[in-house]
Amino acid sequence: MTKKPMAPALCVVGSINLDIIATTERLPGPGETVGGGVLSHQPGGKGGNQAAAAARLGAQVRMIGAIGSDEGGDRVLAAMAAAGVQTESVQRVSAATGTALIVVDEDGQNQIAVCPGANDALDLTEAEFGSDEAVLCQLEISLEVVLEAARRAPGFFAINASPSQPIPAELRDRCDLVIVNETEAEQMPELASAKVLVITYGSKGASLLRQGREVASVPSPKVEVVNTIGAGDAFCAAMVLALNSGESDEDALRIACAVGADAVTDAASQPRLGPLSGYRQD
Template sequence: MSTRLPAVTVVGSINLDIIATTDRLPTAGETVGGGILQQQPGGKGANQAVAAARLGGSARMIGAVGDDAQGRLMLDALAAAGVDTADVAVLDGDATGTALIVVDREGENQIVVCPGANSAFSLDGVSFAPDETVLCQLEVGLPVVLEAARRSTGFFVLNAAPAMDLPAELLERCDLVIVNETEYELIPALAEAKLVAVTYGKDGSAMFEHGRKVAEAPAASVAVANTIGAGDAFCAALVLALGAGLDYSAALAVANAVGADAVSDPSSQPALAPLEEYVARVAEARVAAR
């Protein structure tokens, strides 16, 4: 593994997460009482940028917040985590994106996203370095993601969430697509993509080349506190591990270990150790299993 982690630029969403924790999720038309309310920084893009920074990578965030108190809070949280926020736009007249989240005692969740400023920004004036890894998701407008794909000349990664039909041009540009098992089923075109990482929750993760499984790694068994930021932490870790030169199975195992730490933390932007600690942990586990 290289000691130098890649520079990662995340193009994506920045949200305020408003989270109600209850014993169980409500059914349609039902009111569930006894909830505990909290607010914290979130958004798939911001979560991934923060995870990359906390894992020891150089992380830059491209996105937008509103010119409001929530937006200032999101910018402060990104900067405090070590993320470069120089290219985060502050949009007058647009509210900062907000996610309304209900989480049950098992860590399962229901989420409604109100995009606000996330749907109103562009890449005007933004440039990408030739060796820069670019990581996108689909909580911002598809035109922005397509423009990032066209401008980026380095390693381009798409976390295809939430699931939607993807233009052929975008899929052809992706060096790596990351999805969970439900998203993999909802986007049939991924079976033809050059490289796709699929997460299976407690069943681990796998890597596919043009629909053929080429690597897999088991998940660690942990107590689940919150699954909201786990997939985002996995994405950041996998991108950094691959960029550091780990092979597919080792990179998946490291990303699984990071995701396990993330689900055991109630925050959408969990505390994480440096990536090399997870690499060492995975190596020790492999030696012990022989």
Template sequence: MPIPTTLTVVGSLNVDLTCRVHRLPSPGETIGGGTLTRQPGGKGGNQAAAAARLAGAARMVGAVGEDPDGRLLMEALERAGVDISAVEPVSPPTGTALIVIDSDGENQIAVAPGANALVSLDGADLSDGGPVLAQLEIAVETVLEAARRTSGFFALNAAPAQTLPAELLERCDLVIVNESEYELIPELRNAKRVAVTYGAGGASMYSQGLKTAHAPAAKTSVVNSVGAGDAFCAALVLALASGLDEESSLATACAVGAAAVGSELSQPEFERLDHYVDGRSVRRA
């Protein structure tokens, strides 16, 4: 399968502080006995790392603090094969995600954006015709400007859910959301192409609210679901940009997502994209 030109990811970079406990706490409740890890994350960083491992190259446009966490994120992206020349060090601290994960892989996440509030496109060239993927953990105005500057395929992972400017939605060649986000953003019913993930129910593609394709979920044991959606997003954009049809692209992305949930990492290792085409392999990353 031909892999497209380098995927450029415009978005967030966070350090993930993850506490694993036997169950998630209720409001006001303290749960003891957890184990703590510190690892690179952020929806943008996760998507860029996944794209680089799946396709051999990716570019990241983002911002980190001038602190040890910022260096941790930059080094992790470089190891994954991501071009970080458009990641800018800024004064605010690196973005941080506070994550609690239970024994079934379910999670609760709170994010302090920090440096992500200052993501700039000054060092980014989006006019080379290659695919671009953005999310909403950075300012929507920056995402809209990225869409305007992109000359090729533009995809938006509309998470966290929020109202989308009409111009942004019109420019998107693809919007990717989960089931709850699809319900929270009613304007997606009129979008030209929307991929919706349903967890164990697989994923579907919609055009103007009408289902055009579906792929079942790949069965696997869930260890950590934090980076699975991000891996799905990267794989789906790469698959579509490679010329695969919608059903095959969804199946491929579901297989990559299944590989991701089998790893404790938010930025796991992957085989190349053609290893997962049509969902034929769910080998854990």
């Protein structure tokens, strides 16, 4: 099989958080306290996670986001740089770095509460996008900022429409790719007519629809789940890179599902990943 070209450059515009994670035997119910947890601090945020994943998959990645001038900001910035992400376009603002409070149980399932902090101050006034640069956004930042990025990006534009919220037709129609999970797809029916819509089903795999018609569906590899926090973000990064580097719809789905499955075997919010080419099934 002829080797596909290296994935193109990617700019991630989105959230950057510090994850404060309590790992417990089980998730607490309403009003319940569960003891015996183990505490950790990890870099996170959908934008930061997707940028780190794309860089580890071998893409040339830069991040546009906002963090605070605090210790948390120092930590997440250093982590992105260590993953290979170009961080020169990350803005430092007076607000505190965004924070996610996460509880993870022994099966890898989680509960998450997000405090956006500096993410709400992200400003694209001086941002520029190259014609050969794919752009990936999420909805953990202002919808107005996402719309501005969509209007200004001249090339391939994708959104991970998460967390769910109403999407204006202008944004949906501008997207070359929209990625959601099955719950988000149900909550945002307006996405059914997107040019390309990818719906993930967790351990069951994912499907790809073009103009509302399913054209590919693949199962997810069976693996031992350690942590699901960064799996969706790793999937998104891989899906954008695979589709934008010329993979077929089905092959791109298989690659992204393999990357997502690999991600859940790692306890980190920004899991260690191999090169994108290593997930191809030739």
